Amino acid sequence: MFKNINWIAVIIAVVLLExxxxxxxxxxxxxxxSVAYRDSIGRDPDMSNLVVTQSLGVVNTLILVFGLAWVFARLGVNSLAGIGTAVAAWFFFNFTTMAIEYIYMGLAPNLVIINMGYQLLAYLVAGAVLGLMPGSARDS
Structure with a gap:
């Protein structure tokens, strides 16, 4: 199930996204x-335990990139098609999920836009790395 995943590409993408x-x-x-966060949440971001927060962020990024690599391998995505596939995945899954934060949770539009912008760039970078690295998306 995971034999067609280019693990080097996954690690490179994770590092680039971090x-x-x-x-x-x-x-x-x-x-x-920080200003948008404060406007939305009513307090400053909690920076008291950055080691745990950053570690969980790396794990989350690894899961995201691994998931994209798995989808690419299953679909046979390679070359620049990886960017288009990653953007589609971002739009259908990430954008719609994050939009809920704005629609139902009342978060400031600036906060949502900043977060969505990062996520879009992250998917673009991961899609490019996974799509362009040799062996990253072979037929399974």
Whole structure:
């Protein structure tokens, strides 16, 4: 079931997404995200246990990338088709799930847009890595 997954591509994608997340929620949009979070939740983000939070984030990213790699292997996705497939997966599953946060939970639109933007970029990067790395998507 998992024999056609390029594990090197999975690890590379996870590392790239962690770097992207650091940049996105740090120097690029960190302040805007903190303000939007505070406006939505009514308090500052909890930074008291970053080791646990970051570790869980890495596990979550690994599950996401592994899931995409599994879908790519099952569908025989390779080359730049990986980007399109990843965007479709983002739209059908991630975008719609995150939209619920705005629709029903009343989160600030800026917070949702910042989070959705990161997720879209993450899917694009993972899709490119998984689709373009040799052996990442063979027929199963």
């Amino acid at each position: 770097v992207l997340g650091f940049l996105w929620y740090g120097p690029v949009l960190g302040e805007a995200w």
